[in-house]
Amino acid sequence: MATDPGFLDHVTDLFSDLGPVRRGRLFGGTSLYFEDAMFAVIFGDALYMKSDAALGRLYEKAGSTAFVYETRAGARRINGLMSLPDAALDDPDEALIWAQRSLVPARAAAAEKRAAKARKAANT
Numbered sequence: 224m225a226t227d228p229g230f231l232d233h234v235t236d237l238f239s240d241l242g243p244v245r246r247g248r249l250f251g252g253t254s255l256y257f258e259d260a261m262f263a264v265i266f267g268d269a270l271y272m273k274s275d276a277a278l279g280r281l282y283e284k285a286g287s288t289a290f291v292y293e294t295r296a297g298a299r300r301i302n303g304l305m306s307l308p309d310a311a312l313d314d315p316d317e318a319l320i321w322a323q324r325s326l327v328p329a330r331a332a333a334a335e336k337r338a339a340k341a342r343k344a345a346n347t
Contacts (some may be wrong), residue, residue: 226253230268237311237318239264241274252285259337260329262322264304266290271304275328282321303328335343 247254252266271290282305290304311317
């Protein structure tokens with residue numbers, strides 16, 4: 224689902240206190256990066272934040288749900304992407320707290336990606 228341009232502007236404003244947020248494309252949606260770490264994605268008018276198991280439990284306690292998409296075999300749940308809690312969608316201070324939390328697994332994933340690239344380059 225394509226990203227809603229108005230929602231993208233809203234989310235960019237929401238995370239403005241984080242620092243420079245870079246946008247990228249991701250399967251018809253938009254990925255959001257801080258430094259080299261993808262910490263959030265937007266599909267249509269829905270915002271999902273990078274998560275790990277422990278952070279996912281915090282998101283769920285705040286009313287968030289995992290990203291789900293349909294395949295021929297049925298619904299597929301991606302626990303590594305949790306919706307931003309509704310209250311944070313209109314509160315830049317709360318959104319910033321969730322973004323900072325999501326940067327932890329986002330940075331870990333970025334570091335693993337860099338390490339895998341280095342291993343691959345060393346083996347060629």
